[in-house]
Amino acid sequence: MQFEGSLVAPDGSRFAIVASRFNDAIVRRLVDGAQEALVRHGADADLIDTAWAPGAFELPLVANRLAATGRYDAILCLGAVIRGATAHFEYVSGPVASGCARVMMDTGVPVMFGVLTVDTLDQAWERAGTKAGNKGAEAAAGAIEMVHLLRSIDASEGQPS
Ligand SMILES: Nc1c(NC[C@H](O)[C@H](O)[C@H](O)CO)[nH]c(=O)[nH]c1=O
Numbered sequence: 001m002q003f004e005g006s007l008v009a010p011d012g013s014r015f016a017i018v019a020s021r022f023n024d025a026i027v028r029r030l031v032d033g034a035q036e037a038l039v040r041h042g043a044d045a046d047l048i049d050t051a052w053a054p055g056a057f058e059l060p061l062v063a064n065r066l067a068a069t070g071r072y073d074a075i076l077c078l079g080a081v082i083r084g085a086t087a088h089f090e091y092v093s094g095p096v097a098s099g100c101a102r103v104m105m106d107t108g109v110p111v112m113f114g115v116l117t118v119d120t121l122d123q124a125w126e127r128a129g130t131k132a133g134n135k136g137a138e139a140a141a142g143a144i145e146m147v148h149l150l151r152s153i154d155a156s157e158g159q160p161s
């Protein structure tokens with residue numbers, strides 16, 4: 001058997017975008033990119049919910065609560081963690097990444113990590129819809145692929161290999 005996900009959202013698939021307000025001038029571009037990419041790949045805009053958290057550090061908890069509702073086929077966590085003058089960058093970016101992965105493994109709901117972890121504001125702008133693409137749109141494409149992939153694996157249960 002070979003399993004892979006297409007980039008066309010299955011009918012009725014529901015998505016949640018969890019975004020952080022810290023550096024929101026950048027994060028809003030990630031959210032816009034994600035919403036546009038989901039719809040362009042066939043998702044129903046009415047089936048895309050968005051939640052805003054204070055900062056990236058809070059994203060995993062919000063993602064966990066949304067995943068626990070059972071309403072969503074995939075969740076996108078979007079944010080922008082930009083290095084400052086202290087070690088705070090490490091204490092935020094590390095737990096956010098591991099927290100998002102933990103939610104995905106604990107709940108079985110795909111949680112796409114669309115959080116920028118960059119050293120400079122320029123690097124953030126480059127990844128929010130300019131010369132390095134849009135990490136929100138990338139997260140959206142990955143979410144759709146994961147929904148398809150997991151549904152095909154689940155559908156194969158009990159079938160001979
Ligand atoms: N410096 C950044 C933060 N810091 C805030 C934390 O995410 C968190 O909200 C606070 O520590 C309270 O728990 N958040 C970002 O998203 N990006 C940053 O660059």
Ligand SMILES: CC(=O)[C@@H](O)COP(=O)(O)O
Nearest residue numbers: 082083084085086088089
């Ligand atoms: C990622 C951060 O928390 C960072 O932006 C905070 O800046 P600083 O390290 O100068 O306090």
